[in-house]
Every structure is written in C-alpha cells, then in structure tokens.
Amino acid sequence: MAALSLVSNAAAPPARASTPQEALDRLRAGNDNWVRGRARRPDASLPRREELARRQEPVAVVFTCIDSRVPPELVFDQGLGDLLVVRTAAHTHDSLVAGSLEYGPAELATRLLVVLGHQRCGAVSAAVQAFRSGDAPPGHLADVTEDLRPAYEEALGQGPAPEQLIEATVRAQTRQTVTRLRTDRLLRPLLAAGALEIVGGYYSLDTGAVAISR
Numbered sequence: 001m002a003a004l005s006l007v008s009n010a011a012a013p014p015a016r017a018s019t020p021q022e023a024l025d026r027l028r029a030g031n032d033n034w035v036r037g038r039a040r041r042p043d044a045s046l047p048r049r050e051e052l053a054r055r056q057e058p059v060a061v062v063f064t065c066i067d068s069r070v071p072p073e074l075v076f077d078q079g080l081g082d083l084l085v086v087r088t089a090a091h092t093h094d095s096l097v098a099g100s101l102e103y104g105p106a107e108l109a110t111r112l113l114v115v116l117g118h119q120r121c122g123a124v125s126a127a128v129q130a131f132r133s134g135d136a137p138p139g140h141l142a143d144v145t146e147d148l149r150p151a152y153e154e155a156l157g158q159g160p161a162p163e164q165l166i167e168a169t170v171r172a173q174t175r176q177t178v179t180r181l182r183t184d185r186l187l188r189p190l191l192a193a194g195a196l197e198i199v200g201g202y203y204s205l206d207t208g209a210v211a212i213s214r
C-alpha cells in the first residue's frame with residue numbers, strides 16, 4: 001500500500017491552489033484525514049522532492065505556536081512544498097515575524113494565511129499566570145508574556161469563568177493577530193484584490209480538528 005501511494009503521489013502532484021478558497025478546501029480536507037486517523041502523508045516521495053528542488057508553490061502560510069503537539073504538516077496532512085510555516089510561542093509576533101509572514105503572499109503568490117491557535121496553549125497559560133501573580137517570567141519569556149497582554153485583557157473583558165480564561169485568551173490572541181495582519185502594508189492590497197485570505201483557526205488537542213473562523 002505504501003508503494004502504491006508513493007507512485008500515485010509521484011504521478012499526480014497536487015496542483016497549486018489558485019484561489020484562497022481552493023487552498024482552504026485543501027487544508028480542510030487534510031485536517032479531516034488527520035481527525036479520522038486516515039492521514040495520507042502526501043508529497044514525501046523522491047520524485048516530488050526532486051521536482052521541488054528548484055521551485056516552490058506552497059498552498060498556504062500557517063502561523064502557529066511552537067507547541068510540539070501542533071505540527072502544521074501533520075495537522076493539515078500536507079507534505080513537502082505545501083506549507084510555509086512560521087511558529088513562535090502562542091504565535092506572538094513582531095516585525096521580523098511579519099516579514100516572514102509576508103514572504104509567501106508577496107513573493108510566491110500564496111493565497112491563504114492561517115493563524116492557528118490551539119487548546120491548552122502552554123505559553124498562554126504561563127502568561128495568564130504571570131498577569132494574575134504579577135511575577136514576570138525569566139529571560140525573554142517575559143517578552144512573550146508582554147505580547148500576550150492585549151489578548152489577555154480582551155479575554156478578561158468578556159468576563160469568562162476562571163477556568164475558561166486561558167482558552168478565551170488563546171482565541172483573543174488569534175483574533176487580534178488576524179486583525180493585525182489584515183492591516184499589514186504588503187498584505188492589505190492582496191486581500192482587497194481577492195488574491196489572499198487571512199483566517200483564524202483553533203486546533204483541538206482532544207479531537208485533532210481545526211475550526212476555521214473567517
């Protein structure tokens with residue numbers, strides 16, 4: 001079976017996504033495979049690797065957390081050359097990260113950018129604890145925490161139950177990141193022209209499912 005699937009991947013590499021909707025459909029289909037335990041692990045063949053050696057046409061940019069349980073290629077069942085992945089703790093971001101996020105849409109005509117938050121995010125959990133206790137984390141962990149303050153304050157303003165505050169902060173961080181990226185100087189014209197869509201997502205560690213919000 002493994003050999004058969006390699007042959008089929010080599011014979012028909014997936015066409016690039018020419019619209020944001022096509023890209024989103026591909027990621028949704030891949031995540032559905034992942035959820036059902038039927039991941040195909042595509043685009044890992046030797047011919048595909050050779051084909052990609054001199055060019056790339058990734059389907060989407062995924063901006064997500066460093067968490068070891070949220071690897072985008074597995075979660076969306078994509079392979080070599082399919083995703084541009086940018087990962088920082090709780091997808092916090094600064095101008096260097098913004099440049100990496102701009103690269104696909106601006107230089108490679110990538111049509112979709114997914115900002116993916118996730119369940120039980122350790123970085124968000126640590127930040128919420130730090131805000132509550134007033135004790136700043138050591139080293140540059142404090143920078144990560146500080147970047148999460150606006151999301152924490154938005155979540156707090158919604159008056160969630162205490163046990164829901166961390167998840168509410170994760171979701172606020174995703175919303176705020178999407179909003180911020182939609183005003184990005186390079187990305188905004190692409191959005192206006194329909195050549196790019198930026199969506200938020202929430203990954204459930206329990207089920208493997210990604211819920212997309214537009």
Ligand SMILES: [Zn+2]
Nearest residue numbers: 065067121122
């Ligand atoms: Zn995380």
